[in-house]
Amino acid sequence: MKIQAMITTPEKDFQKQTLNLAEPKDGEVLVRLVATGVCHTDATVLDKTIPVPPPVVLGHEGSGIVEKVGENVTTVKPGDHVVLGFSYCGACDNCLEGNAGGCENMILLNFSGKNQHDSTPLTTVENQEVSQFFGQSSFATYSTVDEKNIIKVDKEVDLRYLGPFGCGFMTGSGTVLNSIQPEPGNSFVVFGTGAVGLSGMLAAKIAGCYPIIAVDIHHSRLELAKELGATHTINSKDEDPVARIKEITGKGAHYSLETTGVPEVTLAGLRCLRVKGICATVAVGKSDLTFNVFNEVVANSLTLSGVIEGDAVPQLIIPKLVSFFKSGQFPIEKLVKFYDLEDVDQAFVDSANGSAIKPILIIDKEYKA
Template sequence: MKITTAIAKSQGKPLSIEKAELDNPKQNEVLVKVVASGICHTDAAGRDLGMTPYPVALGHEGAGIVEQVGDGVSTVKPGDHVVLSFSYCGHCENCLTGHPANCFHLNELNFGGHNFDGTHRIHDASGNNISTFFGQSSFSTYSVVDENSVTKVSNAVDISLLGPLGCGFQTGAGTVLNYLKPEFGSSIIIFGTGAVGLSALMAAKIVGLDNIIAVDIHENRLKLAKILGATKTINSQQEDINEVISKLTPNGIDYSIDTTGVPSVIKEAVSVLKPSGTCALLGIAGDVTFNIQQDIMGESKHVVGVIEGDAIPQLFIPKLIKYYQKGMFPFDKLISFYNFEDINQAFSDSASGSVIKPIVKLSE
C-alpha cells in the first residue's frame, strides 16, 4: 500500500516527507494506522549518527489503530487502539526472564534497518529498500510491526497522547518503578528535566520519596518539575549542586538518574551519591573518565545503564495509563502537538528546549 513517511536520507540532514510503498503484514505482524508519534532524542540520533543505514524512515513512539493482522497474531485485532514500542525477539534468555529491553538481539532489531526475518517492508518509488527504525518507523501514515512491538490500550484515552509511552515516558518512569525501586522516604536526584527526566520525577512522586531533586539549566523546565512533584529544583548554572545537596542530605543521595549523556554531568550524578548509592544512566553518552577507587568502588557505589525502563511494554504501558487516568502521572503536561509537515520544526524546538515532548499528528 502507498504511505507517506518521513525519511532521513543522509547524516544530519532534515527529514524529507515522501511517498513510499509499504508491504502487507506477514504472519506475525500487524498493520497500524498511525495517528500520532512522539519525537525522542533517539530519533535525532538516528538522523545524525548513522546508527541505522540510510535512507531510514524514522519514528519510534507511535500510537494508532490496528487495520490488519497476520494469521499468527492473537493479541490484537482490527479496530484496537495500540501503542508501538521497541523490538525484541521474545526467545532469548533475557526476554524469557522478563527483561525484553535487554534482548540479546535488541540493537539488530531496532537499529539494523530490517524486520525480524531480515527483509524490508518499506520501499521507495523505484523499489529500493528504506530502512525501518525501532521496528516501526512511526513517522508514517501506516506502519507494519511485529506483534511483540504492539501494546493494546484503552480507547477511553485520546490515542494521540499515548505514543511517548512506548519509549521516553516508559524509560523514565520504568527506571524508577521497575529498576531502581526506591524505598519509601528515600531520596533521588534527576539530571535533565526533559521528557525522560520528568517521567522519572513523576514516578518518584508516586513512590513517595522524601527528596525529589531536579537539575537543569532551563528555568521553564524546572518550573514544570516543581509543579509535577520536585521537592527541590537546582539550576546548575546558578547554584553549586554539592552545596545544595549537603544541606538537604549530608550523607548524600540514595539514587541519581542522568538523562543528559554529558560526561561532566554523569560524573556529578555519581559524586552526589551516598555510599552504596545507585546512579542510573539513561542518556546517549561517549567516554567518561572515573577514578574507580575514589569515585565508585571505594564507596560501593553502583553505576548502571538502563534501557527502556527495564519494562515489559504490554504490562507497563497500561499501568502508566491507569496512573494518568487517576491524575498521578500527568504526562499530558509535557506534550506539544505539531502537524506532520512541521516535523523538522518539532525536532528543532525539542533540541532548543522550548518544548519538552513534541508529538507529530499523522491522521485523525
C-alpha cells in the same frame, strides 16, 4: 499498499514521500498511525551518533489503531487502540527472564533497518529498500510491525498523547519502577528535566520518594518540575548541585537518574550519592568520561547502572502508565506540544533548543478522542 512517510536520506533530514508498505505477514500487524513522539534517539540518527542504513523512516513512539492483522496474531484485533514499542526477540535469556529492555538482539532489531525476518516492509516506488526503525518507523501514515511491538491500550484515553509511552516516558519511569525500585521515603535526584527525566521524577513521586530533587540549567523546566512534584530544584549554572544535594539530604541521595549524557553531569550523579547509592544513566552521550574507579565508585560502594528502555516489558508497563495518566497521577499533557507531521523539522529544532519538552507529531488530523 501506498503510504505517506517522512523519509531520511544522507542529503535531507526529512522529505515527505509516497512509499510502499508490505501487508502484515504471519505474526504481524498493520497499524494506522494517529500520532508519534519525537525522541532524542531519532536525533542521534540524524547526527550519525547512532548509524542506521539510509534511506530510513524514523519515528519510534507511535500510537494508532489496528487496521489489519496477519495470521496467528492473538493479542489485538482490528479497531484496537495501540502504542508501538521497541523491538525485542522474545527468545534470548534476558527476554525470557522478563527483561525485554535488555534483549540481546536490541541493536540488531532496532537499528539495523531490518526486522526479525531480516527484511524491511518499506520500499520506495522504485522498489528500493527503505530501512525500518525500531521495528515501526512511525513518521508515516501506516506501519507494519511485529506483534511484540504492539501494546493494546484503553480506548477511552486520547491516543494523541500515548505514543511517547513507547519509549521516552517508559524509559524514565521504568528506570525508577523496574530498575532502581526505590522504597517510600528514599531520596531521589534527577539530572535533566526533559521528557525522560520528568517521567522518571513522576514515577519517583508515585513510588513515595522524598525528597525529590530536580537538577537542570533551565529555570522554566525547573518550575515545571516543581509543579509536577519536585520538592527541591537546583539550577546547576547557579550553584554546585552535589553540595546542595548533600545539604538537602544530609548523607547524600539514595538514588540518582542521569538523563543528559554530559560527562560532568554523570560524575555529579555519582558524587551526590550516599554510601551504597545507585546512579542510573539512560543517556546517549557523545563524549568519553574518565574517572578513577576506586575514588568515584568503590570507595563508597556505589553503583553506576546503564538502563535501556527502563528495563521494561512494554506490554506490562505501558498499560500501567496509561492508567496513571488517565487517573491524573502521570500528567504528561503538561510536557507535550503538538505539531503537524509536515512540521517535523521544526519539532526537532524546538526539542533541541528546549522550547518543547516532548514534541508529538499529529498524523491523523481527523482523529477524535
